Amino acid sequence: MGEVLIKVENVSKKFSKDLKKSLYYGLVDVFAGIFGSTKKRELRGDEFWAVKDVSFELRRGECLGLIGHNGAGKSTLLKILNGLISPDEGRVEIHGRVAALIELGAGFNPILTGRENIYNNGSVLGLTRKEIDKLVDEIIDFAELREFIDAPVQNYSSGMKVRLGFAVATCIKPDVLILDEVLAVGDAGFRIKSFNKISEIIKGCAVIFVSHSMPTMMRICSKMAFMSHGRALYYGDNVNHAIELYYQAFEGENSKIEFNDGADIENIYINNKLTNCDDFIELNYLGTLTIELDILLKKEISKFFISVQITDKDLKIVGQYFSNKFYQNFTGSTNKTKIKVELNDIQFIDGDYAITYFITESIGKNYAFLATYRNYSKLRMVGLNDTIYASIFMKGKSFQNNEILSLKDE
Amino acid sequence: METRVYQSTKNYSISAVVKESLQGYKQSFYLAKQLAKRDISAQYRQSILGVFWAIAPIIMNAIVWIFLNGTGTIKLAQTSIPYPLYVIIGTTLWAIFTDCILLTITSVNANKSIITKINFQKEALITLGFIKLLFNLLIKFILVIVLMLYYHIPISSSIIYFIPFMLISMLALISIGILITPIGILYQDISKAVPIAMQILMYATPVVYVMPKTGFIKTLMELNPFSYLIINIRNSLTGYPIENLHVLIFYAIVSIVLFFVSIVVYRIAIPIITERMSA
Numbered sequence: 001m002g003e004v005l006i007k008v009e010n011v012s013k014k015f016s017k018d019l020k021k022s023l024y025y026g027l028v029d030v031f032a033g034i035f036g037s038t039k040k041r042e043l044r045g046d047e048f049w050a051v052k053d054v055s056f057e058l059r060r061g062e063c064l065g066l067i068g069h070n071g072a073g074k075s076t077l078l079k080i081l082n083g084l085i086s087p088d089e090g091r092v093e094i095h096g097r098v099a100a101l102i103e104l105g106a107g108f109n110p111i112l113t114g115r116e117n118i119y120n121n122g123s124v125l126g127l128t129r130k131e132i133d134k135l136v137d138e139i140i141d142f143a144e145l146r147e148f149i150d151a152p153v154q155n156y157s158s159g160m161k162v163r164l165g166f167a168v169a170t171c172i173k174p175d176v177l178i179l180d181e182v183l184a185v186g187d188a189g190f191r192i193k194s195f196n197k198i199s200e201i202i203k204g205c206a207v208i209f210v211s212h213s214m215p216t217m218m219r220i221c222s223k224m225a226f227m228s229h230g231r232a233l234y235y236g237d238n239v240n241h242a243i244e245l246y247y248q249a250f251e252g253e254n255s256k257i258e259f260n261d262g263a264d265i266e267n268i269y270i271n272n273k274l275t276n277c278d279d280f281i282e283l284n285y286l287g288t289l290t291i292e293l294d295i296l297l298k299k300e301i302s303k304f305f306i307s308v309q310i311t312d313k314d315l316k317i318v319g320q321y322f323s324n325k326f327y328q329n330f331t332g333s334t335n336k337t338k339i340k341v342e343l344n345d346i347q348f349i350d351g352d353y354a355i356t357y358f359i360t361e362s363i364g365k366n367y368a369f370l371a372t373y374r375n376y377s378k379l380r381m382v383g384l385n386d387t388i389y390a391s392i393f394m395k396g397k398s399f400q401n402n403e404i405l406s407l408k409d410e
Numbered sequence: 411m412e413t414r415v416y417q418s419t420k421n422y423s424i425s426a427v428v429k430e431s432l433q434g435y436k437q438s439f440y441l442a443k444q445l446a447k448r449d450i451s452a453q454y455r456q457s458i459l460g461v462f463w464a465i466a467p468i469i470m471n472a473i474v475w476i477f478l479n480g481t482g483t484i485k486l487a488q489t490s491i492p493y494p495l496y497v498i499i500g501t502t503l504w505a506i507f508t509d510c511i512l513l514t515i516t517s518v519n520a521n522k523s524i525i526t527k528i529n530f531q532k533e534a535l536i537t538l539g540f541i542k543l544l545f546n547l548l549i550k551f552i553l554v555i556v557l558m559l560y561y562h563i564p565i566s567s568s569i570i571y572f573i574p575f576m577l578i579s580m581l582a583l584i585s586i587g588i589l590i591t592p593i594g595i596l597y598q599d600i601s602k603a604v605p606i607a608m609q610i611l612m613y614a615t616p617v618v619y620v621m622p623k624t625g626f627i628k629t630l631m632e633l634n635p636f637s638y639l640i641i642n643i644r645n646s647l648t649g650y651p652i653e654n655l656h657v658l659i660f661y662a663i664v665s666i667v668l669f670f671v672s673i674v675v676y677r678i679a680i681p682i683i684t685e686r687m688s689a
Contacts, residue, residue: 085685092416103527164503
């Protein structure tokens with residue numbers, strides 16, 4: 001472990017909800033600041049703590065992920081760490097050169113060329129002319145903009161602008177790096193490149209990273225702080241726990257019947273239990289998910305199939321089943337039909353999932369939707385008791401010298 | 411390794427703040443130069459008439475007064491130098507004075523987006539405004555020089571006072587501008603009120619007409635600290651003797667004190683107003 005580069009002690013910051021009052025308080029604070037008032041800063045009317053009592057320490061080589069819903073105080077904390085605003089209480093100590101990737105392309109002027117803007121952006125970020133002279137070719141190559149570097153930036157696509165900004169921002173070799181949602185820039189190719197660049201930089205510095213992309217958090221961070229209403233509700237090195245807390249703070253997407261012009265779904269039984277959309281069905285790792293439901297077709301249809309889609313809390317589709325992929329279609333009938341789907345060896349990791357049902361008419365090679373019941377059942381996976389960050393925990397066997405390893409007894 | 415500490419600004423020592431601020435000017439000089447280059451080249455790349463716009467308001471204002479005076483619409487007292495030159499010098503100086511007061515507010519407002527996102531020495535914005543002001547000032551004075559050559563104005567030894575007078579006036583006005591910046595950023599009223607106030611104040615200063623021998627306007631002009639500056643800068647340019655040279659020392663002291671107060675206020679106020687800025 002390297003030396004401590006960031007030390008944050010009981011930092012608090014308050015904001016006002018009312019603009020007029022906020023401006024007035026600003027004026028009062030300016031005068032109080034100038035005359036060195038030592039009065040303790042209490043909350044005034046319409047004020048709230050945007051950040052309250054946050055403390056942590058970060059060493060070289062560590063990366064702290066800051067997560068929380070919008071307005072939890074993450075950006076305010078970053079602004080304090082970056083020295084843009086001063087805390088109302090507490091103290092921040094930062095050692096070494098700080099680089100903040102918060103705004104890419106700061107200081108750009110659209111009329112000027114890419115090359116001129118490298119100098120503008122670089123100087124805003126604290127580089128000297130000599131330093132920029134040395135780095136300019138590296139920047140142009142990294143941004144892959146050599147062909148257009150002498151064209152005005154206003155003719156760039158938004159992706160090109162971001163690439164240029166990113167290239168300038170990351171050519172600095174910082175001790176402390178503050179990252180705010182900037183990794184998802186450019187097209188897929190550049191995203192990989194920028195991700196690798198960041199991974200390379202963070203090895204040698206202390207990083208504070210804000211993002212809503214949990215997979216990225218999982219890959220980069222060694223510590224987590226989960227913030228809610230200005231407080232750090234969790235701080236520690238259990239990255240998965242923090243991510244769980246983050247997801248629990250949301251209600252999830254609501255269940256709804258998106259479309260039922262062609263068919264109705266009734267009486268959904270999951271593992272022999274009648275469910276409505278608010279119940280969570282618990283399922284063990286490697287368990288079987290049995291879905292039974294009644295379908296009432298509203299018109300004459302000869303063949304149809306069902307598709308089951310399972311999404312995680314990130315709204316990522318983690319699994320999809322089509323009943324007609326390996327089996328025949330269901331035969332249509334305007335009477336109520338009962339259908340059953342059995343999904344074996346469910347390998348999802350622990351957590352909450354939602355199930356969406358699609359009833360689809362099959363017309364030769366084409367198809368037409370009859371009904372979509374979005375997030376109509378809720379599934380809770382348990383039993384793996386491990387918090388890896390992947391959608392599925394694969395089932396498999398391991399051998400040593402052609403002999404299978406014996407099972408672990410727990 | 412460099413260490414930064416951020417905490418609530420409850421108490422501070424003035425000498426430390428002054429030191430930090432002066433260092434801020436030094437460290438951020440390249441940044442200011444680069445941003446000035448950016449602003450100036452962007453401005454002229456998008457314009458056909460270019461530098462003409464820097465002097466257009468002065469010429470227009472002067473033409474109005476030359477016309478009013480020439481046609482006898484209003485009767486103005488005889489000036490010691492040709493009236494067009496008198497008006498052009500007056501309005502040029504007045505435009506520069508107004509620019510000086512608004513320099514910091516304009517500069518901070520134009521760069522809000524980087525202030526709220528990036529940590530840099532905010533003194534750069536004052537230097538930036540100053541470089542742009544100097545650039546405009548040179549263009550404006552080319553007009554004055556052309557007119558002086560046209561009217562064969564003799565240059566006398568008074569010209570050596572031109573630079574000190576200009577510097578002291580600009581220092582004082584820029585400092586006043588910095589002092590009102592914190593309020594001016596929070597409330598837009600300031601940047602709206604200053605041009606209007608300066609417009610009115612212009613008529614209480616010998617800008618487009620000379621100080622009358624008697625009456626209310628004379629008293630007003632005598633009380634107005636700008637009169638002394640305008641009269642003497644004009645005299646230094648046109649070869650007339652400087653009036654009450656010793657008073658300049660008083661102006662210089664006041665300017666320097668104002669400047670140091672203003673840089674302390676600016677340094678302390680910037681983080682507080684940053685959180686109230688939207689970008």
